[in-house]
Amino acid sequence: MTLEELIKYLDEKPSERLEFKECKNGLDYSIFDTICAFLNRKGGVIVLGINHDGDIRGINPAMVKKIKKEIVNASNDMSILNPPFILYPEEFEVQDKKIIAVRVPVSSQVHKYNSVIYDRYNDANFRISQSQQIDEVYSRKRNYFTENEIFPYLTKKHFKQELFRKCRNLIRSQNPDHSWLAMDDDELLTTAGFFATDYKTGKEGYTLAAALLFGQDDVIHQILPQYRIDAMVRIIDKDRYDDRKIIQTNLIEAYEQLMEFVEKHLNDKFYMEGDVRISLREKIFREVIANLIVHREYTNAQAATFMIYEDRIEVKNANNPRDYRKLDVGSFEPFQKNPNIARFYRVLGRAEEIGSGVRNITRYLNIYANKAKPSFHEDYIFTTTIPLYHENIKVIREGVSEAINEGVNEGIKKAVNEAVNEAVNEAVIEPLSTDVKKNLTRIVMYLDANEGVKSDSIMHTTGVSRATIVRYTQILKELGIIEFRGAPKTGGYYLTKRFRKKLK
Numbered sequence: 001m002t003l004e005e006l007i008k009y010l011d012e013k014p015s016e017r018l019e020f021k022e023c024k025n026g027l028d029y030s031i032f033d034t035i036c037a038f039l040n041r042k043g044g045v046i047v048l049g050i051n052h053d054g055d056i057r058g059i060n061p062a063m064v065k066k067i068k069k070e071i072v073n074a075s076n077d078m079s080i081l082n083p084p085f086i087l088y089p090e091e092f093e094v095q096d097k098k099i100i101a102v103r104v105p106v107s108s109q110v111h112k113y114n115s116v117i118y119d120r121y122n123d124a125n126f127r128i129s130q131s132q133q134i135d136e137v138y139s140r141k142r143n144y145f146t147e148n149e150i151f152p153y154l155t156k157k158h159f160k161q162e163l164f165r166k167c168r169n170l171i172r173s174q175n176p177d178h179s180w181l182a183m184d185d186d187e188l189l190t191t192a193g194f195f196a197t198d199y200k201t202g203k204e205g206y207t208l209a210a211a212l213l214f215g216q217d218d219v220i221h222q223i224l225p226q227y228r229i230d231a232m233v234r235i236i237d238k239d240r241y242d243d244r245k246i247i248q249t250n251l252i253e254a255y256e257q258l259m260e261f262v263e264k265h266l267n268d269k270f271y272m273e274g275d276v277r278i279s280l281r282e283k284i285f286r287e288v289i290a291n292l293i294v295h296r297e298y299t300n301a302q303a304a305t306f307m308i309y310e311d312r313i314e315v316k317n318a319n320n321p322r323d324y325r326k327l328d329v330g331s332f333e334p335f336q337k338n339p340n341i342a343r344f345y346r347v348l349g350r351a352e353e354i355g356s357g358v359r360n361i362t363r364y365l366n367i368y369a370n371k372a373k374p375s376f377h378e379d380y381i382f383t384t385t386i387p388l389y390h391e392n393i394k395v396i397r398e399g400v401s402e403a404i405n406e407g408v409n410e411g412i413k414k415a416v417n418e419a420v421n422e423a424v425n426e427a428v429i430e431p432l433s434t435d436v437k438k439n440l441t442r443i444v445m446y447l448d449a450n451e452g453v454k455s456d457s458i459m460h461t462t463g464v465s466r467a468t469i470v471r472y473t474q475i476l477k478e479l480g481i482i483e484f485r486g487a488p489k490t491g492g493y494y495l496t497k498r499f500r501k502k503l504k
Contacts, residue, residue: 001045002359006092006101009045014052014123017044022051023100025060027070032081035104036113037120039085040137043106043336044120048089049099058097067100076179076191082112084191085343086179108145108209108339109193110137138199146299146320147209147338150196151223154206156185159214163252164188167348174349189214192347193340209340212298213251220250226301229254229292231261233308235393236450236457251293251341255350258289258306265308265394269368280368287361288384290351292317294342295382302381310456312387319382327358327376361386368392390459390466412448415502416441419479432475439464443472444481444495448503452485452492 014020019034031046038044048067049059059067068089074080075087085107092099110117117128119137128134141148164185171178180188189195194210197203211223220227229247236242245261247254259282268281292304292315300318307314320337336342345351352360361374365386372387417437432440443458450457459469473493476482481499485491 001090001101001103003092003094006047006094006099009047009101010050010054010056010094013054016120016122017042019044019046019123020050020052020054021046021048022057023048023059023067024057025063027067029074031071031102032074032113033118033125034120035075035085035087035102036081036111036116037118037125038104039107039109039111040118040141041106041120043104046102046104047099048102049097056095056097056099058095059100061098064091064098064100071100071102078191080114082115083109083193083196085109085111085193086347105336105339105342107193108141108148109196110141110199134199145337145339146297147207147212147340148193148196149208150198150203150205151208151211152203152205154211154215154219154223158211158216158219160216160250163214163250166252170348170350174347178347180347192344207340208298209338209344213341213344215250217249221248224298226303227298228303229258229306230303231258231306231308233265235308235310252348255289255293258292259285261306262289266388267392267394269392271367280364283364284361284368284386286350287352287357288313288315288386290345291315291357291384294345294351295319295337297337308388308393310388310390310393312385315384315386316381319378319380321378321380321382325378327378390456412441412445412503415499416444416481418502419481419499436472436475440472440476440481443476447482447493447495451494454492458493 009018012018017038019031019038021028021031021034023031031048034044034046038046049057051057068091071087071089076084078084087102087104089100089102092101112118117134117137118125119128119133120126128137168181171180180191183191186195189206189210194207194213195205196207208223211220212227215223227248231245231247232241233243234241243265245257247257249257262281262285266281266285268279271278271280289306292306296304296317297320298318302316302318304317305315307316342351351357358374358376365372365374369387369389369392372389374387375383375385377383377385446458447453455466455469455473458473459466464472473482473484477484480496482493483496485494
């Protein structure tokens with residue numbers, strides 16, 4: 001949460017998603033009524049150091065650290081909050097007074113505080129004790145959060161065991177003192193919400209979220225045969241693709257494979273944040289990919305797609321929408337679609353706190369792609385659009401190179417070399433380096449298979465700058481190998497008839 005966001009909350013009154021607590025000299029444990037109610041309803045924000053009327057009272061500075069630690073420990077204590085849900089309070093200073101803010105996401109599970117279920121209506125918390133009311137809370141969770149569906153016959157033998165070690169290493173790299181590191185696999189799965197009990201039916205077992213995160217590939221395919229992330233590059237071949245990767249593995253390794261696809265096709269950009277060099281590419285796309293994975297509606301048969309075009313990336317995934325509109329930074333309340341998966345991703349260090357993803361993408365894309373602005377549109381298909389420029393794209397790709405060279409005989413290389421040698425001997429052009437001749441040959445090979453393309457397409461193929469392409473095409477025109485036909489805006493490059501005769 002930023003200070004600007006906190007100030008906006010302080011201008012509001014307590015509501016269904018906002019609570020103020022004074023807590024001047026210690027933690028008021030009644031906030032766990034609210035935490036439990038927020039988890040069970042729509043999530044919300046609790047601000048400590050503010051009275052109910054919104055007056056800033058502040059917290060005793062000597063107590064801030066203790067209060068924060070108590071919130072973390074109590075939210076992870078099953079005897080207090082069951083099931084546990086670790087929260088991370090944030091410290092701020094407003095009007096020279098200490099304030100603590102706690103963002104509470106909506107949970108896909110039903111939580112109890114001191115064995116009592118709480119729900120939230122307007123600005124009040126209510127104890128839920130009647131069986132009909134309890135059924136309504138469970139039904140609400142079951143109908144919206146499909147990640148919590150229980151599979152009674154799913155067992156640990158269906159999990160990829162090495163993933164537990166990998167996850168612990170990732171957690172340790174983020175927080176060496178994290179409480180989950182002291183747990184065995186069963187305790188970790190239960191605490192993370194991946195082993196659950198339906199108190200209405202008595203059914204218990206591992207959940208869909210557990211299968212997606214830890215399941216063997218064949219197990220995931222049997223549970224969700226439609227699950228797939230389709231990553232493609234469509235720059236040269238816009239009808240099919242230049243490169244493609246279909247990902248149908250667990251969500252731990254799916255993230256890694258999609259990041260590798262990004263690294264393969266997108267350039268990074270040198271940037272210093274303070275005294276530290278950071279990867280803008282990683283900053284942007286770890287958020288984009290994490291959002292794709294943690295907010296997807298996995299029971300929907302629509303495949304998730306990650307499409308790289310010459311001027312943008314479009315990411316689409318099935319969604320259980322709350323808004324039906326374009327989302328702008330600061331114009332919407334963040335809402336998790338798969339809270340347990342999202343929380344686990346945050347602990348692994350692969351996602352930021354709720355609400356920060358859109359803000360980080362917007363911030364770093366502005367630097368990475370010449371002040372470009374991302375677009376987020378929520379509907380039954382959630383669409384993220386990331387504008388790109390030529391310098392952001394790695395233009396030499398395996399798929400493209402194979403497509404260019406496939407089926408091309410040595411005649412083109414020989415004819416280009418002969419034309420260059422003749423022109424040099426006749427003093428039409430200066431001698432050319434081996435690398436330049438190789439690039440000229442690649443351009444001719446490409447035009448042989450793709451007549452009528454513009455210089456932008458040639459630039460993507462060769463991986464050189466626009467100025468260099470202008471020089472190369474000028475050389476090829478002087479050699480009588482290519483020509484430009486048509487109007488400047490609509491025309492393109494072709495091999496000359498004279499040169500084509502040499503190829504026969």
